[in-house]
Every structure is written in structure tokens, then in C-alpha cells.
Amino acid sequence: MTGKADTASTPPLSVLARSSPWADRNRLAFAAALLAALLGVVVLIGWLTGQQALTSPGPGLVAMKPNVAISLLLLGGALALSQLAWLPGHLSGIALRNVLSLLVLAIALATILEYVLGQSLGIDQAFFREVPGVSTPFPGRPPLAVALALASASLGTLLLGRRWRGYHPSQVLAFFTASVGGLVFLGYAYGAQELVSLGANSRTSFAAAPGLLLLSLAILAANPRHGLMVQMTDPGPAGQVARRVGPAALLVVPIGALVRLEGEKAGLYDAQLGLAIMTVFEALVLLAVGAWASSRILSLETARAEASRDRDRFFELSSDLILVTDHSGRVLQLSASWEPAIGRPLQEMLGRSFVEFVHSDDQAETTRRFEDDVVRGSGVSGFQNRYVCADGSCRWLEWTATADATRSRVFAAARDVTEQKGAAETLREASLYARGLIEASLDPLVTISQEGKVTDVNRATEEVTGRGRDELIGTDFADYFTEPQQARAGYERVLRDGLVRDYPLTVRHVSGLTTDVVYNATVYRDEKGELQGVFAAARDVTEQRRAAATQARLATIVESSVDGIFATDFENRIEAWNPACEVIFGYSSAETLGRPAGMLAPEDSRAEQSRRYALARDGNPQVYEAFRRRKDGTTFRAQLCTFPMHSSDGAFLGLSTIVRDVSEAYEARERLRAYTDELARSNQELDRLLKERDEREAVLREQAGLLELAHDAIVVRGFDGVIRYWSAGAERTYGWSSAEATGKITHELLATVFPESLAALNQTLLEAGSWEGQLGHTTRDGREVVVESRQVLERDSQGRPTAILEINRDVTESVSAHRRLEESAEELRRSNAELEQFAYVASHDLQEPLRMVTGFVGLLQRRYSNQLDASADEFIGFAVEGAHRMQSLINDLLAYSRVGTRGHEFEPVDLNEVVEEALINLRVAIEESHARVEPENLPTVRADRRQMLQLMQNLIGNAVKFHGDEPPEVAIGARREPDGWRIFVRDNGIGMDAKYHDQVFVIFGRLHSREAYPGSGIGLAICKKIVERHGGRIWVESAPGKGSTFWLTLPDARRSLGGHT
């Protein structure tokens, strides 16, 4: 067992290197290189400042050439810099080193070339100029040996780390450089001028020797893993010998030689004695050094033997299973713990491949790991495999192994982890099971670190985000929600409160789709209770939300439905009642809920309702029309749609019913049917009318010609008054021809005088559709005419006014006639009034003189008759009679005038009473003539009572008076007419010829002598006037000897003609 094997169970190299006194070769190389460079700097400063003390160490000594100093500086600097780790990139340090080395090599080779060619290339004084002297045949040119040493050193630097056929060229070159330096040093030390100049005619400066030695040391130390330095740094016996014997040999031999030489020079002894002393001294020193090295080796060996025993003991006592094999896996050594561990004697395993004892299932993997990772790689740690015990059972071993490449050894240590493995396996299985559950979960699950990064997800999370597990882990969890702020707020709440429940969020799928979720999340901690992160479980509530939204939408539909919707339970009791039901039935939901649905149907519909209920319950949705009853007891025709409701497990829950009041719709339908029938009839009628129209069109065409024949002026004008049609009648009326009038403005052409403004007329036309009235027009020849105008608005099929049809009738003549009539009527009224006034005044004023005449003639007759002669008596008789007649005439005239002026108010008058009174007044005349008067039942009329009496008295009096030989028979009667009463007084008297029928009603008109029939002849005139005042008419039907019938009419609506009433 070597020393290296002792500690081989762990990677050894860096540990060994760190424990060596030469461990930090970088530092040694750096220091040597830096010193060489400093030496160059010092010499160069001397050259720059011209100070001899710096260029040469003592008087008479040769100064170091500038090129040598530059080379020391460059090469030392290069080696020092390449050791500095802080240079930007190690490679660039090496590159810089190579460039500087090449520069130095170039200088050295140029110098050598100068020696070979025997001529200057200008390199010697390229930087500094040296004053030529005796010892300097080529000023500034270093000696050949120095140039060669520098070339060797620079080449060695360049080739640092390179191998060539098992050798390291840089070391050989470094040795050469060191040899030159050493010879120069000894030359100065022993005073050997040959050595100082080294066969050349120029001398080497003293300072060049340490410079070259330092460079050599730097090159050697820079490569500690190879060549000399390996031995020098070896901690074992080799290193002990090398580090002790080497320096001793290097120091003792030259120093011994120097002492002998100086002694001989000083004459202390001769050459033989000197040689003997020197040999003894050197032998003793070397012996002492060798003994020191041996004792050192001995103590090392003792320690090693103890370590070996410890190791063996360790092998025996270690509970770990330790194994040493060669590179093929053959067991070289194994700890005693193996025997109890796998129940096999150690001897059984020694010398055999360890793989043989590995469980066959693990052999392939074990072999692979051994060869790939242990032998050729950096080792394995934590590798587990199963070993087959002697009893056939298996033990789980966990391995740590490493190989010693140089010595074909593999060191391995194992622990029996069967128990842990069992636990771990259980744990792993449990973990796998849990993982399976997690992966199987339909809910997206995620763990989040304290920093808010996703640490694990399950498949559901991958699906809901559309991203792979690898993609998700390590990213900010909040990025996968539509509202990251809200997500983070929820996360912070979990950290604060320990958990959240039903936290709503929306996950964003990579495709842009979103999923509504609610999260339940808790913090989770490790076994020490340290907060590790958050475990969050989401539940996809998109469907729930959708369902809830659908539910809400449905509820809204039900609530806002115009149709009544109600539900009944399995006993047909009302369970739900929407607002439309309240409107339709008048019941509030409070009045209906829980009550039987029978309340909604009138008595005679309940059986039908029950039948429908049963049908719907049995799975037959019912759509039907029936009468339903409102709260106020009225019924209406309802359209009902009833269908059963079932729970999710199929149990019958009740009925849902949609109800619509279709009374109006029903009526509308009935009306529609009626309309349809009517329409069919109308169509037939229309067909008939169309036929008729065809016939009529022919007629119309004729009528169009007739229009031209019409006397009336027929004008069609636009609303703007522009004439479009001008009939022949218009031509005749106005004198303008159709060609002249068409296109003119009507009222301008005819200088129309309107009774109202044209605008008002048009407005009337628009509103009423027609207008009638009189217009003043001026004809072409300047004559003013008055027309009775009838205007009609024409509209098109859309009802827009299109034209005005104007039919004007020339009424100029009738208007003037009417005016004349009115004038004469007025004249008549005036003259009537004057006549009445005259009659009144005359009768009054005539009374006085008349009374004088009658009075005194009467006195004459009374006192002087028979006292004068017979003639006087006769004269007085005539005077008295004339006076009496005069008085009678005046009275009649007065009565006649009073009919108009002294009338009374009209009042209901019973003509039966009037006739009765008249008969009383006429009693004497009736009795004298033995007349028979037989009135029928007469009506009551509205009239002037006194005038009625006078009328009847006059007529009856006349009937009694004008009789022949027969006693008078008078009939009085009345006949109802549409507008009043017709009354007659009929007699059997003398009658009259038709030519007198009008004359009898004229005042003072008489047909008979006063002697035959006394009277003033004013009675019928008064009758006529009375009847006319009552709005009626009087006439007589009579013939001589046939009697007379006087007729008179009394209209119901009577208007007095003049006078006051």
C-alpha cells in the first residue's frame, strides 16, 4: 500500500497539494519571475539614468547589457503575469506570455545570428547606446552564452506544459538556462575567466547569473505536475530525499570546491591536501544529509505502518462496508463488516468480481456506473444497488466510490440502507401514490414558493394553462391568471392568514381561453415548521358559473315573462307563481302559494283540469285551451301548456304550466275569420264591381262629354290656384276660353272676391275636404257675377292633396232677385205697420166726431121726431143710420188693425173651449136661425186665445148667417197634418162661386147687399190676418148652393209675421 492509497477514499489531489510545503507552485513561480523582472528593471533604470552602480554590481565588473535586462524584464513579467488569476481570462494571460516570450526569443536569436554572421544587425544598440570599451568589442551585444541561455529560457516558456515523447521540453531548456547561469556564477566565484566569458571574447556580467537562475526556477515551478517538481513536491519518501539531497548536493559541492580553492590560493594547504579535505568534508556533509533523510523516511514509514494498522482496524471495525477493487472490479480488500452484512465469509469475495454479488437486476446498471462513472469518471455517490446475501435475501447498499487512476484502484464504501430503503420505498410508494392522486386530480393543483414561483404542478394545471410542467415550474404563478394583481393578493392573504377558501380567479390558457376557478390554498411547512410555500387547489367553476348564470337567466325569463308561469306540486298545489300570473289571474303569489290549482278554474272546468293534470303527470305534456277564472270571478279563455317536472333521479315533482290569456287573441281570431269571410264576399263583390266599373267607364267617358255640356263652370285647380281644367260651362260663364284660362291662377284671372281669406278657404278644404259658399267673380268683359261655389279636395291614393275641383254656378240673377224680394218684403212690412198705425189712429180719432154726430142726431130723433115734417124725420133716420154704419166700420177697422198690433202671447188653447165660448156669444143668432152647430173634438193648440175666439166666432157666425131656406147646419172639425192642424168650419149655406174665393178674404169685400146679409165685410179679412199671424193659411172650398167649407191650418212651429206677440 502506498501513501496515496491511504487516503484514497476521498478525492486526494487537491488535499495533498494543499498540505505540501511547495504546494503553491504558482506563488514560487510568481516570486522567481517577479525577481527576474525586477532585476531587469533595476538594470534598465541604471541604463536610463547612466548610473554605473545599477548596471554593474562593482567597479571593474562588466555591466549587464540593456537587451539582457529587457529580456529579463519581458520574460520575468510574462511568467509572473501568466500566474495571476485575476487577468481577464487565463488564456489571455498565457497569450500575453507567449507574445512576450516570442519577443525575447527574437532578440536572442538576432543576437546569436549576429555572432554567426559576424556582422551587426543593429539589434545591439536598438534601445540603448553603450560606450565602446576594452571589454566590449561589440558595444551593447550580450555574450553568446547569455544569448543562448535567453533563447533557451524564452523557448522553454513558450513550450511550458507541452509534452514531447514523455519528456517536458521546457524543463530541459530551463536546465540549460540554469546551467549557463550556474557556470557564470561559478566562474565569478572561482575567478575562472573562461567561465565568465564562456569561450566568447565578451564577458558576461555578474548580474546575468542570478537573472538566468531565477528564470529557470520560475519555468520549473510553473509546471509542478511534471518532471522535477513532481519529486520535489512529493510528500512521501521520494520528496523527502529529493528535497534534502538535491539542495545539499547543489550547495555542498560548489562551496567545498570554493573553500579548497580559496585555501590553496591563500597557501594554507596544497592541492593534494585541499582535495582530501574537500572530499572528506563533502562526504561527511552528504552522509549527514543522507542520514537525515533516512531518519525522516523511517519516521514516515513508522507512521505509515501505524496508519496501515489503523486502516486494517478500520476495515475490521467499520460498520460501513468498505471495498477496494482493481479497475476490472476484482475485489482486493474488503472490510470485516461485509461478513455479517451479507452473510458471506470475506474469503469468498476476495479475488472475485464484486458484480457477482450484486442482484442480477442491478448488475447491468452497476457495471455501467462502475465503468463509466468510477473508473473513467470522477466517481459516484449515493448509488444504490442490491447485494445477494448467502441466504438468498437482498440488502440495499448505497455506494460512494472513487478510482485512483494511476494505481488502478477503486475505493468504495457502502452503507446498508435496506431499512431506510424499505422506509424510503414505502415513502416513495406513498409519494407515488400521493403523486398519482395529485396527477389524477381533476382540480388544478400547484405549489408555490415563498417567492411566488411555481414549484410543482399537476396535470390538471398543465391542461388548464396549456403549458408543460417544465415550462411552469420556476415562473411567477400570477402570470397565468387574467388578473395577476388579484392572484398575488390572494397569495399574500394565504401567507398572512394561513389559508384562503373559495378565492375566485380566472386562469388564462395559452390559447387565450379562460377558466373560472375558485382556489383553496394553504401554506405548507417542512418538518421543522419552516414556511416553505403555498399549496393551492383550484376548482374549475366555469360550468357551475355557467349553470348559475343559466339559472339566473331562466329565473329572469320566468320573472319577466309576459306569459303566466306557475308550478304545482304532486298534489297540484301551487308552488311557484310569476308576476305575469298575478296580472293574468289577479291573485298575488301570497294568495296562491300552497293552495290547490283548482282555484284557477271555473267549476265546470275542474274535471277537465284534473284530467289534464293526470295526463301531464303521466308524461304527456298538455297544450290546450280552456276557460280559467280570475280572482274577481270573471273567466277568460286561456291557452295552457302543462308539462311534468322530474327530479334528477326521475321522481315526479309536479307540473309546470305556462298560461296565456287568449281571450283577445280568440276574439281577434274570430274577427279575423269574419274578416276573411267578409273579404271573400268583398272579393266577389269586387269582381262584380270591376265588371261594373268597366261598364261604367264607358258611361264615365260619356259623362266627361256631359261635363262639357254642364251649365255650371267646372274648374280643376291646383293648391297654388293654377287652373288645370276649364269646362265649356266655365267658358260660357266667364268668357275665357279653356286655352286662355288653363295655367292661369284662378283668383287672379277672375279677380275673385272671397267671403273669407283664401288661406282660410284652403284650410277648410284641407280639414273638411270641401267648401261651399258664394264668390264674386269678374268675367272677361268686366261683368261682375256671383257664383255659388262648391269646391272639393281631391287626394291621391296615399291621401296627399292633389287638386281642387271647383263647380261654380252663376247665381247673379237669383241673387239680385232675392235681394229685390227682400227689399219688397221690407217695404211690405213697413207699409203694413203704417197701415195698422193709420187704422188705429183713424179709428180713435174718428170716434170723437162720430160720437158727436150719433149723439146729437140721436137726441134730435128722440126729442123732435113727429114734431117736424115727414121729410125731416126721414133725413134724421138716414143720418142716424149712417152714423151707426160709420161707427160699425170704424170698430171693424179697429179690430182688424188690432189683430197685428194688439195681439197676445201664444199659449196652449183648447179649441173646444174656444168654440164653446163662441157659441155662447152667438147664442141669439143661432137661436133665431134655428141653426145646428156640431163641433167635433178639437185639439189644443198654441195660439192667441182671444184671436182664436174671434176667428171661430167670425167663421161660425158667417156659417150661421149665410144660410138659405134651410136652417143652418154647421160642422166644425180638425185633421192632423204632418206639420200642424187643419181645421174646418163647414156649412150648408148659400155657397159662393169659385171666382169669389179669394175676394171674400179682402177687407170690406162683400158679395151680398147689406139688406140681405148685414155686416161690414171685414170678418173674413180679420180671420185671414189672424191665421196668417199664427203662420197658417186660410181658404174656402165652396160652390153656390152647395154650402161652404172654410179651411185653415195652424202649424206646430208657428212664426208670427210682424207685429208684437
Next chain:
Amino acid sequence: MDTREPVEIFLIEDNPGDVRLTQEAFKEGRIHNTLTVVGDGEAAMETLRNRVAQGKPKPGLILLDLNLPRKDGRQVLAEIKADPSLRLIPVIVLTSSAAERDVIESYERNVNAYVTKPIDIDEFLAAIRALEGFWLAVVRLPG
């Protein structure tokens, strides 16, 4: 023939014909009377008031025509009936007017009787006799 003091009848009438006819009618009457005729309303009132002022006997009966010069018969009637010393004398309107208006107006002014003069002389005489018999024989007037 009655032996009592003749009764004075005051006739206010402007028409001499009527005055004469009235005088003639009273001549044929049976009651002894004296007829005093005054031609206009003004003079009639003056005479009556003088009589009262002088304490002379007042007429027993006044016959008044309505149409009088200077002071209308209606006015005369109103003044007589408004005078406490004259109002007890019976006043009879004797006129040719048969107008209803005149009749009503007269009675409203408290006339004692309204008589339209009949045109027929016989009727006129009969009317006067009736007045005489009624007012001078039948009626008891305040003394």
C-alpha cells in the same frame, strides 16, 4: 121728486158737445142736482182748492175726462186722490177711450169708477142714469 138739497156734480170736460150731452142726460135724471162744468184740469184743481180754502161746500161727485188741455185728467185724478181734503169725493172717469191701459192706470190712481162713453145716445143716457142712481142714491158716502 126729492126735496133734499141738490147735489153738486163737478164735470171736468173740455169738449162742449160732451158737456152738452152730459147736461142733457142729467136733465132727464130724477135726482135734483147742479152741474158745474170746468173746461180744463188746471182750472178744475184751482176751483176745488179754492172751495176747500174758503170753506165752501165741496162737490158730491166728480166726472173726469182723461184727455184735457193744460192738465191731463190722469194728473188731476192723482192730485185729487193725493189731497186729504178732496180724496173722499167720488171720482168717475167718463171718457171715450176704451183702452185697457187707461182703465188700469185710472184704477191704480184710486178712481171710484171708469165708464167708457157709449156712442149710441140711448146707451149714453142709460149710462148716465145708472151713474146718477148709483152714486147719488144708492151709495152712502161720508158726510
